[in-house]
Amino acid sequence: MHAGHHRGQDGAPPAARLVDAVLLGGAPHDDGGRLLAALDRRQHAHTRALCLSGPVSLFLYFSIVKLAAMRNEHPVTAPGAVVRPATPADLKAVAEIFTHYVLHTVATFEETPPTVADWERRLADLTGRGLPFLVAESEGTVVGFAYAAPWRPKPAYRYTVEDTIYLAPEATGRGLGAALLGALVTESARAGARQMIAVVADTGSDASRALHRRFGFTDAGLLTEVGHKHGRRISTYLLQRSLG
Structure with a gap:
């Protein structure tokens, strides 16, 4: 046998x-x-x-x-980690996480890191619209964040949002991205959004696109060489899912 x-x-x-x-x-x-x-x-x-x-x-x-x-969107989270709404006290950590991606990657097309004051305005704007701004906290430290923002400013787009998710480099590979995205999808739907868009750079984005597909996003298109950062031309993938 x-x-x-x-x-x-x-x-x-x-x-x-x-x-x-x-x-x-x-x-x-x-x-x-x-x-x-x-x-x-x-x-x-x-x-x-x-x-x-x-x-x-x-x-x-x-x-x-x-x-x-x-x-079924049951994210795997690291032991002891929680996903919760962001507060102003979290924004210094949020700014530090995002600064890494601004300065060292093409994951964001920002070229100047937003200040904590900029993040305070962003948090106030999004929560004022009823949209979610979430953080992942592990052992008392904010190690990631996610939020949903209006996809376009024109009023006919009011039921469509774009997601943003970033993790501290040392916090990747622990299921926190899935936890944040799952919560963001749920809270965005609860806020009345009907479509969610993800805009993902074509360089080093395999994990991000795979994560979005896990949560029901489908490929909606490729915008060729629409960005230029760190001396490189960058294309972006569009992914989309219905929120109901």
Whole structure:
């Protein structure tokens, strides 16, 4: 008998017993376990059967589970991290995070870092419109932020917003971008927005575009060489999703 098909005393292979443990309690403390635990447990009896034929089916099962969890927008967050509305006290950290991207990347087309006073005005403007401005906080430190702003100033665009999400460089890879985007989508819909646009530079943007696609965004177009920064010509991808 192959090791991958070994069965325990209950007749189920270790793979199936692992899935039982995850879906019925005691999820492993890793991304896969948290994604599995995010699923509706009523799916367990149906999907467990995919594990019974060994490791190939287990791979298929985990792929299906991961897609389902992403579609249902259950973000994986770092332990101890919270996403909450921004306050003026957060804006010094927000400014510091954004300054890194202004000075060292083409993720933003800003060339001069906004001051804390600029961020105070932006926070007041967005919250005054009822739009969300959120921060991710970990161990008492703001490590990321996200907000929704009007897509265009003309009044007929009033139900369409553009998202902005940035993480401190040391906070990437921990699920915080997903947590922020998931909360931003929810709060923007609650605020009455009906469409959300993401504008993503074509350089070093694979992770950002993949994250947006996880949350239901679809490609809406490519604007060729519309930006010029750090001596480079930059194109931008447009992604879009309905908020209901």
